[in-house]
Amino acid sequence: MEKDAKKAAEKKGLNIREITACEATAQMLERMEKDGAESVFHRAASMKPCPIGSQSACCKNCSMGPCRLNAKDPYSKTGVCGATIDTIQARNFARMVAGGAAAHTDHGMSMLDVFREVVNGNIKEFTIKDPIKLEEVAREIGIETEGREIKDIAIDLYEELERTYTQVEGEIPFAKRVPPKTLETWRKNGVVPRGAMREIMELMHRTHIGVDQHYENITKQFTRTALSDGWGGSMVATEISDILYGTPTPVRAEVNMGCLKEDHVNIIIHGHEPNLFEAMLESVNDPTLIQAAKDAGAEGINLLGMCCSGAEMLMRHGIPHAGNFLSTEVVMATGAVDAMGVDVQCIMQGLYKAAECYGTKLFTTNPRAHIEGVEHIEFDEHEPRKCTDAIVEMAIVRFKNRKIPIEIPNIRNLGIHGFSHEYINYMLGGTFRASYVPLNDNIINGRIRGVAGVVGCTNPRVRHDWVHVELVKELIKNDVLVVQTGCSQISLAKAGLYTPEAAHLAGPGLREVCEAVGMPPVLGVGSCVDNSRILIACAEMVKTGGLGESIADLPVAGAAPEWMSEKAISIGHYFVGSGVYTVFGVTFPIVEETKFHKLLFEGLEELGFGTWDFTPDPYEMAHKMIQHIDKKRKALGIDKARERVLFDMASRREMEAA
Numbered sequence: 019m020e021k022d023a024k025k026a027a028e029k030k031g032l033n034i035r036e037i038t039a040c041e042a043t044a045q046m047l048e049r050m051e052k053d054g055a056e057s058v059f060h061r062a063a064s065m066k067p068c069p070i071g072s073q074s075a076c077c078k079n080c081s082m083g084p085c086r087l088n089a090k091d092p093y094s095k096t097g098v099c100g101a102t103i104d105t106i107q108a109r110n111f112a113r114m115v116a117g118g119a120a121a122h123t124d125h126g127m128s129m130l131d132v133f134r135e136v137v138n139g140n141i142k143e144f145t146i147k148d149p150i151k152l153e154e155v156a157r158e159i160g161i162e163t164e165g166r167e168i169k170d171i172a173i174d175l176y177e178e179l180e181r182t183y184t185q186v187e188g189e190i191p192f193a194k195r196v197p198p199k200t201l202e203t204w205r206k207n208g209v210v211p212r213g214a215m216r217e218i219m220e221l222m223h224r225t226h227i228g229v230d231q232h233y234e235n236i237t238k239q240f241t242r243t244a245l246s247d248g249w250g251g252s253m254v255a256t257e258i259s260d261i262l263y264g265t266p267t268p269v270r271a272e273v274n275m276g277c278l279k280e281d282h283v284n285i286i287i288h289g290h291e292p293n294l295f296e297a298m299l300e301s302v303n304d305p306t307l308i309q310a311a312k313d314a315g316a317e318g319i320n321l322l323g324m325c326c327s328g329a330e331m332l333m334r335h336g337i338p339h340a341g342n343f344l345s346t347e348v349v350m351a352t353g354a355v356d357a358m359g360v361d362v363q364c365i366m367q368g369l370y371k372a373a374e375c376y377g378t379k380l381f382t383t384n385p386r387a388h389i390e391g392v393e394h395i396e397f398d399e400h401e402p403r404k405c406t407d408a409i410v411e412m413a414i415v416r417f418k419n420r421k422i423p424i425e426i427p428n429i430r431n432l433g434i435h436g437f438s439h440e441y442i443n444y445m446l447g448g449t450f451r452a453s454y455v456p457l458n459d460n461i462i463n464g465r466i467r468g469v470a471g472v473v474g475c476t477n478p479r480v481r482h483d484w485v486h487v488e489l490v491k492e493l494i495k496n497d498v499l500v501v502q503t504g505c506s507q508i509s510l511a512k513a514g515l516y517t518p519e520a521a522h523l524a525g526p527g528l529r530e531v532c533e534a535v536g537m538p539p540v541l542g543v544g545s546c547v548d549n550s551r552i553l554i555a556c557a558e559m560v561k562t563g564g565l566g567e568s569i570a571d572l573p574v575a576g577a578a579p580e581w582m583s584e585k586a587i588s589i590g591h592y593f594v595g596s597g598v599y600t601v602f603g604v605t606f607p608i609v610e611e612t613k614f615h616k617l618l619f620e621g622l623e624e625l626g627f628g629t630w631d632f633t634p635d636p637y638e639m640a641h642k643m644i645q646h647i648d649k650k651r652k653a654l655g656i657d658k659a660r661e662r663v664l665f666d667m668a669s670r671r672e673m674e675a676a
């Protein structure tokens with residue numbers, strides 16, 4: 019009986035407008051429904067999340083279990099080994115941090131591998147595009163640069179940054195960028211990362227059955243591990259990508275599925291490491307391959323990105339972006355994607371079926387990420403074009419033999435992307451006085467109430483894009499400047515908030531600043547590893563002065579309203595570890611009213627860190643963040659300034675009315 023009901027519900031199909039706020043995704047889901055094709059949205063509808071697992075009240079770390087505890091009465095039971103709910107949850111949370119931190123640091127490590135090979139002359143296709151940044155980064159971590167050759171500085175930089183991963187004792191190099199008072203908090207609590215490999219290894223050890231069985235001690239180690247991601251692996255990934263491929267500056271670019279072109283060979287690169295994408299950019303500009311595409315009847319080759327490497331290429335080169343995580347299968351329903359090349363992270367296995375259904379040539383390229391049934395063309399950084407040229411050639415063949423009727427949603431959104439920390443510096447300060455002083459001043463005088471980082475994934479358990487968009491709109495309406503990365507940035511770009519004109523949606527203070535500088539009220543700073551740019555911006559704000567002595571003093575807040583990955587948990591926790599109030603949506607993987615929950619949601623703040631919070635509602639989320647920002651303004655004694663500005667605005671309006 020129950021089965022029949024379920025089947026009937028499945029037959030009814032998806033309630034498309036309720037599951038996504040993205041019009042292009044909705045249109046393609048309609049097509050998939052007609053074609054009987056499957057997507058992440060369909061699978062989410064037919065699979066209910068496990069209620070015990072979603073609260074992290076189970077343990078499968080050994081074979082005496084798996085043990086299921088009672089989330090409603092969490093202290094009524096323990097695991098077979100005697101592990102309490104707090105131990106179990108802390109261990110589960112810790113392993114999510116370890117998984118996420120491992121992903122980011124392994125990504126950073128492969129960027130460093132490429133850098134080493136470029137410096138040694140073993141890779142010729144890539145070069146050092148931004149030697150100025152190389153020198154700056156080197157200087158910041160104590161490497162002598164005066165009068166030295168770039169190559170010699172680069173060799174030292176490589177060796178120094180390698181310690182981010184391999185060092186067994188001491189502090190990671192970028193600890194030098196942490197504001198002294200924040201670093202003092204870390205030292206006092208024993209959480210300054212040594213090397214990421216060591217931290218992740220120790221965390222996996224400590225969460226094994228029968229090792230660390232105090233949730234506070236486990237929390238200490240996963241804080242250290244998360245910090246080795248944010249100020250370590252992720253930061254290295256960002257800095258080395260800038261050095262090799264150029265530091266982003268603002269660029270006009272388009273997003274959404276309408277960027278696909280019916281009369282072009284369309285190639286999408288989806289994943290996280292920019293190396294594959296950079297090589298692909300060379301391939302699609304190769305005159306021989308362009309000619310081959312023309313010979314096949316195409317007008318040219320159209321390269322697009324998706325997910326995080328897409329976000330990086332969007333901001334670094336203005337390459338169009340076709341959509342975020344939840345749209346990666348759906349986009350193939352256009353029939354217009356001739357080839358998709360993927361590398362690592364957030365690559366759904368379901369892509370295989372969608373590609374098969376709509377005739378897209380799908381390729382895995384990274385030795386670390388194969389998919390059963392999918393053709394693998396290995397990408398070797400020493401001969402990058404071998405792989406990318408092959409993908410282009412196959413895409414051309416597919417173009418010639420297109421069988422599926424093409425249906426491209428006619429939606430494109432123009433915006434300005436590419437606000438690196440360096441550019442924010444320059445933009446607000448001007449060429450001759452590049453600094454954060456104007457930002458700090460505008461925060462102190464209350465035109466800008468505070469800064470919010472809104473980042474992270476999209477998740478089919480909530481209405482796709484909607485939570486991001488509503489949250490950000492509410493924040494800017496209240497004069498909070500928003501910086502963004504990853505899939506969240508694409509949600510807002512699709513909603514049209516990446517134009518300077520979107521400033522009219524901002525509150526009067528923020529609008530004034532945006533109009534004066536000509537910037538959008540929402541700044542995209544890149545992919546998820548580029549959240550490190552937000553950390554650097556926070557450190558700069560502290561250094562510039564007037565907003566307290568540590569990151570925890572700043573009127574800033576962070577959010578991942580539609581998160582889904584372990585990487586998001588690691589990011590969330592390194593922001594908390596750095597002193598930032600951070601709120602997540604969807605669900606929070608902990609039972610409420612446990613000691614561990616209390617530690618994350620209250621206790622950490624008392625130790626000088628930031629704090630976790632949770633709500634699935636975007637408006638409540640915005641106001642929780644604003645409340646925190648106001649609390650910090652008050653503690654800094656700048657709440658009065660803000661009141662005065664509000665009064666000024668009100669009186670101005672009164673005058674206008676009169």
Ligand code: NFS
Binds near residue numbers: 290474475504546585
């Ligand atoms: Ni970030 Fe990038 Fe997107 Fe989430 Fe996945 S693409 S690293 S994890 S889903 S934001």
